[in-house]
Amino acid sequence: MSGVAQVQAAFRAAFHGIRSSPVTSIVAIATIGLCLLLVGAFVLLVNNMEQLLDGFGEDIRVSAYLEAGLAPEEQADLAARVETAPGVEAVALVTSAQALERFRAAQGERAALLDGLDENPLPASLEIALVPDQRNQEGLAVLREALDGLPGISELGYGAEWIEGYEQAVGLIRGVGISIGGVLGLATLLIVANTIRLSIYTRRDEIEIVQLVGGSPAFVSAPFLIEGLAQGIAGGGAALALLYGFYRVMLPGLRDGLELLLGYADPIFLSAGGAGWLVVAGAALGFLGSGVALLQDGARR
Amino acid sequence: MPGAARPVVSAGALVRLFHVSKSYLAGSWALRDVSLELEKGEFVFLTGPSGAGKTTLMRLIFAAEQPSEGQILVLGRNVSRVRPAAVAPLRRRIGVVFQDFKLLSRRTVEENVGVALDVVGVSERDKRARVFAMLKRVGLQHRRYHHPLSLSGGEQQRLAIARALVNDPEILLADEPTGNLDPELTLEIMDLIADAASRGTAVFVATHDYSLVERYGRRIVRLEDGEIVQDAPVRGAIR
Numbered sequence: 094m095s096g097v098a099q100v101q102a103a104f105r106a107a108f109h110g111i112r113s114s115p116v117t118s119i120v121a122i123a124t125i126g127l128c129l130l131l132v133g134a135f136v137l138l139v140n141n142m143e144q145l146l147d148g149f150g151e152d153i154r155v156s157a158y159l160e161a162g163l164a165p166e167e168q169a170d171l172a173a174r175v176e177t178a179p180g181v182e183a184v185a186l187v188t189s190a191q192a193l194e195r196f197r198a199a200q201g202e203r204a205a206l207l208d209g210l211d212e213n214p215l216p217a218s219l220e221i222a223l224v225p226d227q228r229n230q231e232g233l234a235v236l237r238e239a240l241d242g243l244p245g246i247s248e249l250g251y252g253a254e255w256i257e258g259y260e261q262a263v264g265l266i267r268g269v270g271i272s273i274g275g276v277l278g279l280a281t282l283l284i285v286a287n288t289i290r291l292s293i294y295t296r297r298d299e300i301e302i303v304q305l306v307g308g309s310p311a312f313v314s315a316p317f318l319i320e321g322l323a324q325g326i327a328g329g330g331a332a333l334a335l336l337y338g339f340y341r342v343m344l345p346g347l348r349d350g351l352e353l354l355l356g357y358a359d360p361i362f363l364s365a366g367g368a369g370w371l372v373v374a375g376a377a378l379g380f381l382g383s384g385v386a387l388l389q390d391g392a393r394r
Numbered sequence: 395m396p397g398a399a400r401p402v403v404s405a406g407a408l409v410r411l412f413h414v415s416k417s418y419l420a421g422s423w424a425l426r427d428v429s430l431e432l433e434k435g436e437f438v439f440l441t442g443p444s445g446a447g448k449t450t451l452m453r454l455i456f457a458a459e460q461p462s463e464g465q466i467l468v469l470g471r472n473v474s475r476v477r478p479a480a481v482a483p484l485r486r487r488i489g490v491v492f493q494d495f496k497l498l499s500r501r502t503v504e505e506n507v508g509v510a511l512d513v514v515g516v517s518e519r520d521k522r523a524r525v526f527a528m529l530k531r532v533g534l535q536h537r538r539y540h541h542p543l544s545l546s547g548g549e550q551q552r553l554a555i556a557r558a559l560v561n562d563p564e565i566l567l568a569d570e571p572t573g574n575l576d577p578e579l580t581l582e583i584m585d586l587i588a589d590a591a592s593r594g595t596a597v598f599v600a601t602h603d604y605s606l607v608e609r610y611g612r613r614i615v616r617l618e619d620g621e622i623v624q625d626a627p628v629r630g631a632i633r
């Protein structure tokens with residue numbers, strides 16, 4: 094019962110505090126908002142790049158080109174052996190003649206170029222599909238090792254060699270995002286701590302009076318923690334709104350420029366959980382900023 | 395001297411100072427070897443010239459300062475060794491009034507009194523009732539939605555007294571409570587303080603206005619250069 098009244102009083106004091114120093118509050122909200130906007134933009138970019146990777150992962154197909162001059166039985170035998178390699182889901186034999194057929198179908202008129210040749214230049218190949226959870230760089234490496242030195246196979250082709258580089262790029266951007274987020278988060282924490290210190294300073298008379306009538310350290314601190322929390326939630330919410338605005342309004346116009354990074358996949362926004370975390374991160378920054386300020390100024394009584 | 399005849403330890407004492415000294419700067423003493431007791435329901439004046447140590451003595455009692463030497467017991471607690479967390483509960487049992495009022499200028503009259511109940515955790519309903527009753531006692535009920543700066547000096551000090559008394563403190567400390575007020579207002583304020591004493595609160599008033607001592611006092615403690623030079627009943631006091 095008494096706790097409820099004290100909590101109400103703390104909220105009232107926090108409200109008075111925010112109303113009496115709106116500029117300080119706006120600085121804190123803007124700082125937190127800007128920090129989380131940048132972090133959120135990185136998360137959005139990495140999410141979309143990962144989505145692209147997931148989509149292309151399903152398309153990973155390995156072609157094992159066979160040496161010329163193998164008899165059909167030898168080819169079938171090789172296909173059976175490859176099928177037992179780890180991570181392999183299915184193997185299909187594409188004969189030299191079938192490869193030529195496909196090439197003609199795919200190239201249309203330009204395939205007339207081939208008519209001048211006496212011999213079919215296309216090798217027979219084994220088309221290897223990996224089990225779904227092996228459709229990535231590690232899966233390819235395992236397969237490469239298993240097929241290494243198998244007589245009759247001349248070369249392995251992946252069809253999507255760029256994926257390795259893209260995965261590295263995603264990793265790099267994620268790493269840069271985490272580093273920037275860490276540095277930015279720390280800087281924001283200190284800026285917020287300083288704005289709250291300012292608001293502690295402007296309200297020192299009020300604090301003195303509350304202490305005089307017997308306000309406990311927790312009672313004196315609570316309004317500032319609530320104030321920091323509210324500013325953090327507002328900053329996180331603002332960042333989320335701006336990010337969504339960017340996603341809806343600006344991104345469509347920038348798509349040609351971003352094609353290189355994101356392909357033409359439909360861009361996705363943060364998940365509900367991701368959006369929630371952004372606001373929670375804001376709340377944590379505001380709350381901890383207040384806490385740091387109170388620790389710095391808390392020695393007096 | 396009657397003062398010398400007082401027992402060193404008495405059962406009802408709310409405040410006891412044993413050989414207390416306070417030095418802010420090395421080599422100079424704001425208080426020196428002060429021993430003093432304040433009984434339940436007593437009305438005591440603390441006098442002495444400016445700089446004698448009156449404010450320092452009051453601040454020691456409500457644990458805003460620590461003594462350099464000696465022991466201070468307030469409401470059974472040794473405040474010379476009290477943990478910071480134990481200061482707040484102690485202060486809820488001590489009302490304090492200052493010459494400069496120390497009011498929350500951004501809050502209403504009602505909220506200024508209410509803050510003393512907020513820290514204790516009194517519910518909103520009880521708070522409204524108790525604040526209203528207290529404001530009525532000091533004659534400010536019609537001003538409860540005003541802000542302190544729109545009040546006269548006498549009204550502001552009445553408000554400060556209302557805040558100090560709303561928790562029914564066992565001790566009321568008033569440091570030159572009428573120092574900023576005209577003579578008529580001074581009597582109005584002192585009447586309120588005397589009323590608290592008659593209700594059983596131990597009242598300790600610092601002043602250099604000797605006429606007040608003659609009019610209201612029962613006991614006078616005089617400080618000079620940080621030392622007690624007189625502790626005696628007031629002759630010719632009313633009541």
Ligand SMILES: Nc1ncnc2c1ncn2[C@@H]1O[C@H](COP(=O)(O)OP(=O)(O)O)[C@@H](O)[C@H]1O
Pocket residue numbers: 418419423424442443444445446447448449450451
């Ligand atoms: N915070 C302080 N720092 C240094 N000296 C102080 C402080 N407070 C009071 N003093 C000194 O202590 C002595 C007593 O002051 P004070 O208790 O305010 O006397 P009074 O209230 O009787 O005028 C004075 O010499 C004053 O200068």
Ligand SMILES: [Mg+2]
Pocket residue numbers: 448449450569
């Ligand atoms: Mg003084």
